Amino acid sequence: MTATPDQVSGRRGVFSRVGVRLEVAHDVLGAVISHFAEQLGHERDAETPRLDKISAAGQMIKQVKDIREQLDPADPEGIKKMIAWLGPYARHLFATDAQTPAAQQRAKQFEQANASLDLEGLQVSLDDLVVQARVIDGLWTTEQAVDWYRERAKP
Numbered sequence: 001m002t003a004t005p006d007q008v009s010g011r012r013g014v015f016s017r018v019g020v021r022l023e024v025a026h027d028v029l030g031a032v033i034s035h036f037a038e039q040l041g042h043e044r045d046a047e048t049p050r051l052d053k054i055s056a057a058g059q060m061i062k063q064v065k066d067i068r069e070q071l072d073p074a075d076p077e078g079i080k081k082m083i084a085w086l087g088p089y090a091r092h093l094f095a096t097d098a099q100t101p102a103a104q105q106r107a108k109q110f111e112q113a114n115a116s117l118d119l120e121g122l123q124v125s126l127d128d129l130v131v132q133a134r135v136i137d138g139l140w141t142t143e144q145a146v147d148w149y150r151e152r153a154k155p
Contacts, residue, residue, distance in 0.1 A: 018076045025079050029068045031090040032126075036060040056123055063126050085130060092133035099136070106136045127152075 040057035043049050067086075071079055099107065110132045114124050124132075131148060134140040140148075 018073055018079065021076065021079045021083065022071060022073055025071055025083050026068065028083055028086050028090045029064055031094060032086060033061055033064050035090075035093045036064070052118070059123070060126060088137065088139055089130040089133045092137055095137075100138075103136050103138060110136065 036057045040054055040061070043053045043057065067082065071082065073079075114132075117124055131140070131145050135142060135145050
């Protein structure tokens with residue numbers, strides 16, 4: 001009988017679930033980065049590129065890359081939490097099925113709110129976009145979103 005990699009001394013956990021989750025985490029982060037890279041490219045190719053949009057997309061890419069760099073294979077819970085947080089957002093970004101009329105309405109409302117913030121010189125964060133996607137897709141109610149912000153604001 002041949003030994004499996006986990007049974008070989010010194011090679012315990014070579015094919016562990018943590019490695020698979022880390023790969024999934026990198027795929028999720030890569031999907032989010034590619035979305036912002038696409039936005040950045042479209043804006044650069046525009047007849048009159050908006051530097052603020054280019055800068056915002058670049059900052060989002062940097063933020064996601066920072067998250068990727070902070071992933072620690074020795075922290076399986078951290079990897080799992082990152083996938084749970086950003087996974088639904090990545091699915092939202094690349095969903096090909098039509099949204100319900102209610103979801104389309106919620107998306108338009110967030111688009112208007114984000115445009116208003118932009119006019120005020122305030123940038124929407126990656127976490128804000130994740131929360132918005134969850135509400136748009138019906139994964140969270142607005143009350144759950146407000147509760148999330150309340151929890152985050154606690155000292």
